[in-house]
Amino acid sequence: MKQVCALLSIALAVGFTAPVAAKASAEASSPINLAHLNALNQDVVIDNKDMLITHIYSEFPNYEWVDASGEGIACVDDVARAAVVYLNDYERTKNPASLEHARKALNFVMYMQADDGEFYNFVNKDLSINKDGGTSKKSFDWWAARGTWAIGYGYKLFSKLDPAYAQELNQHFLLANEALQKKLNANYGKYTAIHGRQVPAWIDGFDAMSNALLGLSEYYAVSPNPAVKDSMTKIGDGLVKFQYGDFDEYPYGAHLDWGGSTTLWHAWGSAQTYALAKAGQVLHKPQWIESARKEADYLFTHILVNGMIKEMAPTKAKDEQIAYGVDMLVQGYAELANVTHETKYAKYAGLAASWFTGNNDAQFVMYDPQTGRGYDGINGVTKKVNMNAGAESTIEALMALQAIQSMPDAQKYLTAKTINRHTQYVVEAENFLPAQGKPQTVKPDSSWTGDASYSGDIVRLHPGDGLQTTIQSKQTENVLLYAAIEKRALPANAVYLDVYVNHKLVGRSSAAGSPDTDYLTLIKLGKTATLHKGSNTISVTVHGSKNEAVQLDNLVVQPVIESALYQTAKGGSIEIERNFMSKKNNLHEKK
Numbered sequence: 001m002k003q004v005c006a007l008l009s010i011a012l013a014v015g016f017t018a019p020v021a022a023k024a025s026a027e028a029s030s031p032i033n034l035a036h037l038n039a040l041n042q043d044v045v046i047d048n049k050d051m052l053i054t055h056i057y058s059e060f061p062n063y064e065w066v067d068a069s070g071e072g073i074a075c076v077d078d079v080a081r082a083a084v085v086y087l088n089d090y091e092r093t094k095n096p097a098s099l100e101h102a103r104k105a106l107n108f109v110m111y112m113q114a115d116d117g118e119f120y121n122f123v124n125k126d127l128s129i130n131k132d133g134g135t136s137k138k139s140f141d142w143w144a145a146r147g148t149w150a151i152g153y154g155y156k157l158f159s160k161l162d163p164a165y166a167q168e169l170n171q172h173f174l175l176a177n178e179a180l181q182k183k184l185n186a187n188y189g190k191y192t193a194i195h196g197r198q199v200p201a202w203i204d205g206f207d208a209m210s211n212a213l214l215g216l217s218e219y220y221a222v223s224p225n226p227a228v229k230d231s232m233t234k235i236g237d238g239l240v241k242f243q244y245g246d247f248d249e250y251p252y253g254a255h256l257d258w259g260g261s262t263t264l265w266h267a268w269g270s271a272q273t274y275a276l277a278k279a280g281q282v283l284h285k286p287q288w289i290e291s292a293r294k295e296a297d298y299l300f301t302h303i304l305v306n307g308m309i310k311e312m313a314p315t316k317a318k319d320e321q322i323a324y325g326v327d328m329l330v331q332g333y334a335e336l337a338n339v340t341h342e343t344k345y346a347k348y349a350g351l352a353a354s355w356f357t358g359n360n361d362a363q364f365v366m367y368d369p370q371t372g373r374g375y376d377g378i379n380g381v382t383k384k385v386n387m388n389a390g391a392e393s394t395i396e397a398l399m400a401l402q403a404i405q406s407m408p409d410a411q412k413y414l415t416a417k418t419i420n421r422h423t424q425y426v427v428e429a430e431n432f433l434p435a436q437g438k439p440q441t442v443k444p445d446s447s448w449t450g451d452a453s454y455s456g457d458i459v460r461l462h463p464g465d466g467l468q469t470t471i472q473s474k475q476t477e478n479v480l481l482y483a484a485i486e487k488r489a490l491p492a493n494a495v496y497l498d499v500y501v502n503h504k505l506v507g508r509s510s511a512a513g514s515p516d517t518d519y520l521t522l523i524k525l526g527k528t529a530t531l532h533k534g535s536n537t538i539s540v541t542v543h544g545s546k547n548e549a550v551q552l553d554n555l556v557v558q559p560v561i562e563s564a565l566y567q568t569a570k571g572g573s574i575e576i577e578r579n580f581m582s583k584k585n586n587l588h589e590k591k
Helices: 005-015 035-040 076-093 096-111 142-161 163-185 206-222 226-241 272-282 286-306 323-340 343-357 391-403
Strands: 041-046 049-054 191-194 197-200 243-246 249-255 377-379 384-386 417-422 425-428 433-436 440-442 458-461 466-473 477-487 495-501 504-510 519-524 529-531 534-544 550-559 561-567 573-579 584-590
Touching: 035 041, 035 391, 041 096, 049 076, 049 096, 076 096, 076 142, 076 391, 096 142, 096 163, 142 163, 142 206, 163 206, 163 226, 197 226, 206 226, 206 272, 226 243, 226 272, 226 286, 243 286, 249 272, 249 286, 249 519, 272 286, 272 323, 286 323, 286 343, 286 561, 286 573, 323 343, 323 391, 343 391, 343 573, 343 584, 433 534, 458 466, 458 534, 477 495, 477 504, 495 529, 495 550, 534 550, 550 561
Parallel strands: none
Antiparallel strands: 041 049, 191 197, 243 249, 377 384, 417 561, 425 550, 433 466, 440 458, 458 550, 466 534, 477 519, 477 529, 477 550, 495 504, 495 534, 561 573, 573 584
């Protein structure tokens, strides 16, 4: 799976975890404060042209510039997004300083474009381009997608404000689109078969290309160029085709991100819903908007009820929660609110953005309106906060808040606090007790399988083996069960996993039938089961026609009706209730 400078930077920053500071409290509103972003910027002159670069890291407690060791001092990844923030700010405030910052940032982005339309990413301390680093090489990768987004948006605004400068942006944008066309057309119409699914082969990085689609949409809205429309169509159709699952089937309508996995979804950079909603409106493609709705209604609301996550792979991980991931939920909901005019999406956007005002696992304000800092992350397991405030986290926090700045229905819930959740929980296979046969607990050499991740140890069961555990329920209710198991490259009837609740068979799942290689996924086990108030027994057994193993990672116990209750600043409340049988979300509000 490809990693780029910004993503590597996230991992490094989250690894540096400062002690949790005193819990902050957000103001009734969180104003857009550009002070910290401005402080990260540096005005430079390259080739006799005024430019702006944005330094990458800013570390607790002094928040001075920190460079990316071995990569450079600034990158298109961050400067392009900073340009978007300043363009957003100018559109809303008409602040000439923001327009000038945007112009200088766009100058840098254009400077980093090669003659063939692709982009380099990093500059060194002497402002020379890093042309050799793996996170900076000339390509149409993440940084090119973000550069396209910034230039497309810049063209839209400057076409009215400064036609001469807009023409310069236009030339660079169309050159970028030529490089994008070359990338898309190399495999257009071809598919890669992965675990029985046909994955569009013409897109290399679905998450990255969603960022390019944003820029294409901004440009096309004011200049309907046929070549740009062609790129939009090829990307949009590809994003829609790489969407799987249902309200109650993993991965819950997610637009997946990496073409090498049909199981992995991560929050960071996953702008597919945002981009499809915007592009669908621009090109009058209702099917794209419906695809965006599906992910927002199925997956995003599931995340709101469960609490923010880093990824599903297939088990949800809550450790490295970052602004870059939260913003994608906020932007997706906000754009759907703009496109559909349905207030529910604005409300969801406000609830998603409440992560920034302290409604998170650490109960810590992740965007400080007094300084404009966006902090670098939360470990949702340890509740520790990374107090660094780098460019990416600050920019993504500002983007999220800008998206809902003019939405009263979103602002109403921006400072909401979660006061109760009733949702799924995971029962790890290694915590079961042997019930029959000789189940074997195995510690994988690595949690990463190559296209998914184990949530811990796994248990290997052959026909005749069984496990059992007891769980407690606070109430009598119906639940669904899911098994995180490896689908085996064996004949379909070779081996089965049976799951029982209180000695009643809930479901039988074949662990065989993969058309290519073994792979880890999450499978719904058919029937609903009833948990009684108090103690309940869950047991699993394996049987099959061959002495082949089932590798069980965990079981997920999912209430048929899950919910989250939030309290608002003025004493009201709002509850999200999700029904897995009717496949509907309901919002209940009290003033």
